[in-house]
Amino acid sequence: xxxxxxxxxxxxxxxxxxxxxxxxxxxxxxxxxxxxxxxxxxxxxxxxxxxxxxxxxxxxxxxxxxxxxxxxxxxxxxxxxxxxxxxxxxxxxxxxxxxxxxxxxxxxxxxxxxxxxxxxxxxxxxxxxxxxxxxxxxxxxxxxxxxxxxxxxxxxxxxxxxxxxxxxxxxxxxxxxxxxxxxxxxxxxxxxxxxxxxx
Amino acid sequence: xxxxxxxxxxxxxxxxxxxxxxxxxxxxxxxxxxxxxxxxxxxxxxxxxxxxxxxxxxxxxxxxxxxxxxxxxxxxxxxxxxxxxxxxxxxxxxxxxxxxxxxxxxxxxxxxxxxxxxxxxxxxxxxxxxxxxxxxxxxxxxxxxxxxxxxxxxxxxxxxxxxxxxxxxxxxxxxxxxxxxxxxxxxxxxxxxxxxxxx
DNA sequence: CCTACTTGATTGATCGTTCAATAAACAGTG
DNA sequence: CACTGTTTATTGAACGATCAATCAAGTAGG
Numbered sequence: 001x002x003x004x005x006x007x008x009x010x011x012x013x014x015x016x017x018x019x020x021x022x023x024x025x026x027x028x029x030x031x032x033x034x035x036x037x038x039x040x041x042x043x044x045x046x047x048x049x050x051x052x053x054x055x056x057x058x059x060x061x062x063x064x065x066x067x068x069x070x071x072x073x074x075x076x077x078x079x080x081x082x083x084x085x086x087x088x089x090x091x092x093x094x095x096x097x098x099x100x101x102x103x104x105x106x107x108x109x110x111x112x113x114x115x116x117x118x119x120x121x122x123x124x125x126x127x128x129x130x131x132x133x134x135x136x137x138x139x140x141x142x143x144x145x146x147x148x149x150x151x152x153x154x155x156x157x158x159x160x161x162x163x164x165x166x167x168x169x170x171x172x173x174x175x176x177x178x179x180x181x182x183x184x185x186x187x188x189x190x191x192x193x194x195x196x197x198x199x
Numbered sequence: 200x201x202x203x204x205x206x207x208x209x210x211x212x213x214x215x216x217x218x219x220x221x222x223x224x225x226x227x228x229x230x231x232x233x234x235x236x237x238x239x240x241x242x243x244x245x246x247x248x249x250x251x252x253x254x255x256x257x258x259x260x261x262x263x264x265x266x267x268x269x270x271x272x273x274x275x276x277x278x279x280x281x282x283x284x285x286x287x288x289x290x291x292x293x294x295x296x297x298x299x300x301x302x303x304x305x306x307x308x309x310x311x312x313x314x315x316x317x318x319x320x321x322x323x324x325x326x327x328x329x330x331x332x333x334x335x336x337x338x339x340x341x342x343x344x345x346x347x348x349x350x351x352x353x354x355x356x357x358x359x360x361x362x363x364x365x366x367x368x369x370x371x372x373x374x375x376x377x378x379x380x381x382x383x384x385x386x387x388x389x390x391x392x393x394x395x396x397x398x
Numbered sequence: 399c400c401t402a403c404t405t406g407a408t409t410g411a412t413c414g415t416t417c418a419a420t421a422a423a424c425a426g427t428g
Numbered sequence: 429c430a431c432t433g434t435t436t437a438t439t440g441a442a443c444g445a446t447c448a449a450t451c452a453a454g455t456a457g458g
Contacts, residue, residue, distance in 0.1 A: 007437080007438095021310060022310060023222055023224060023306075023309075023310060025222060025224035025225045026223075026224050026310070028412085028413070028414085029413080029414060029415085030412090030413085030414090038438085038439095039438075039439065039440090040438070040439050040440065041414090041415090042415085042416080042417090042438080042439070042440080042441095043437075043438060043439075045414090045415070045416080046436090046437065046438075050414075050415075051414065051415090103309050106305070106309065106368075107222075107306055107309050107310075109368055110222075110302050110305065110306050110368065111220060111221060111222060111225070111302075111306070116368055116369055116372070117369075117372060120368075120369045120372045120373075121372075124361075124369075125369075125372065125373075128361075128373075147385060147389070148377070148381065148385050150375050150376075150377045150382075151377060151381065151382045151385035151386060152385065152389065154358075154361040154362060154377075154382065155358040155361075155382075155385070155386050155389060157361055158357040158358045158359065158360045158361045158362075159353075159354040159357045159358055160357065161357045161360050161361070162323075162327075162353040162354075162356055162357045162360070163353060163357075169305075169308055169309065169315055169319075170315055170316075170319045170323075170324075173315070173316060173319050173320075173324065174319075174324075174327075176349050177349075178347070178349045178350060178353075182347065182350065183349075183350045183353065183354075186346060186347050186350035186351065186354070187350060187354050189393070190346070190351065190354060190390065190393035190394055191389065191393060192393070193392065193393040193394075193395075194388070194389035194390060194391070194392040194393030194394075195389055195392075195393075196392075206403085206404095227446085227447065227448085228447080228448060228449080229446090229447085229448095237404090237405095238404075238405065238406090239404070239405050239406070240448090240449095241404080241405065241406080241407095241449085241450080241451090242403080242404060242405080244448090244449065244450080245402090245403070245404075249448075249449075250448065250449090
């Protein structure tokens with residue numbers, strides 16, 4: 001016999017689709033089984049203890065790890081003209097199936113504090129923390145003017161968000177032809193010009 | 200008998216709470232009835248045809264109307280130092296029970312395209328549209344340097360978003376003491392400085 | 399007596415989950 | 429290789445719980 005895709009990951013994949021498009025309650029064991037091409041929902045219980053455990057595993061395997069700041073120390077000295085576009089691109093790289101995972105996470109973060117916390121600490125929180133420290137360092141180095149770095153860290157992350165949300169939430173509604181790279185370029189320019197040291 | 204709050208709005212209020220915290224599927228007719236203090240879930244069907252109709256009415260009555268740009272014509276000539284903080288404050292004014300409504304809308308927008316569309320056209324879409332036109336006008340007036348206004352409109356809206364999302368999604372996680380007004384002030388300063396005409 | 403409001407009981411459908419039975423893959427023995 | 433015992437994979441049927449929705453009956457005010 002052909003070694004087909006192994007059943008376990010087959011179920012996980014189908015579960016991601018179902019959870020992302022219908023939510024935890026909306027997706028049923030039956031619909032997941034059907035999406036996975038199983039003849040019986042019971043098979044899911046051979047591989048996973050229950051629906052909740054299946055959900056947790058789907059979630060865990062897709063919490064985005066932000067690789068753009070994998071080595072914070074090395075980035076600290078680099079000029080913002082290099083660092084900021086890298087971080088921006090990491091956010092804008094949300095495409096299928098990352099979009100699915102993001103939808104899933106957002107939806108469940110709204111009503112599960114622990115999901116929100118895990119997600120925040122794994123992604124946005126770390127980036128914000130790094131950016132704040134990085135900005136402070138750049139101010140010390142005289143590359144940026146003194147300012148509230150709590151605020152500027154948020155501001156930079158936020159500037160790329162509408163572009164990301166446009167893809168995840170309002171796919172067609174916001175399409176005016178502005179590409180990710182164009183937007184990123186404009187945004188970095190405005191941000192750096194706005195924080196340029198005086199004189 | 201005292202004319203207590205009328206039953207209908209009593210149910211609507213409870214439904215908002217339930218839908219926002221548990222989602223459409225998670226909130227049950229029974230739990231809504233309990234939250235509204237009804238003795239029987241059947242009473243809901245006296246005031247609303249079915250669950251879907253109840254949900255639609257809850258949603259309709261809470262789609263945020265952005266009053267900050269109620270009169271676009273009048274704002275067009277005003278300088279950005281006045282206009283931008285006003286728009287920013289409108290976004291940051293999300294508090295209870297607006298937060299609940301926003302959570303509800305985001306959650307359902309993820310899996311109901313028509314909800315996403317209604318929401319977008321009623322809120323973010325109009326603001327983005329206005330901002331784009333407004334930015335173009337300010338460039339014409341020489342108050343801002345020439346640039347891609349599709350991008351800057353998104354950027355400004357985005358800059359305040361992390362602060363809003365912090366309240367809605369990660370209430371405690373992001374609290375570092377930065378107030379809304381401080382953030383808004385910093386953000387507007389960076390944005391305007393970044394787009395200041397040369398010379 | 400009429401109308402609007404409120405209730406408990408009930409319906410059929412669907413949920414997550416369990417289970418006993420079957421089929422397939424595997425391991426060891428001769 | 430063949431035979432046998434054992435574990436793993438898969439299935440259909442079934443269980444109790446809960447869901448949205450219905451209904452007939454009851455209450456109160458005008």
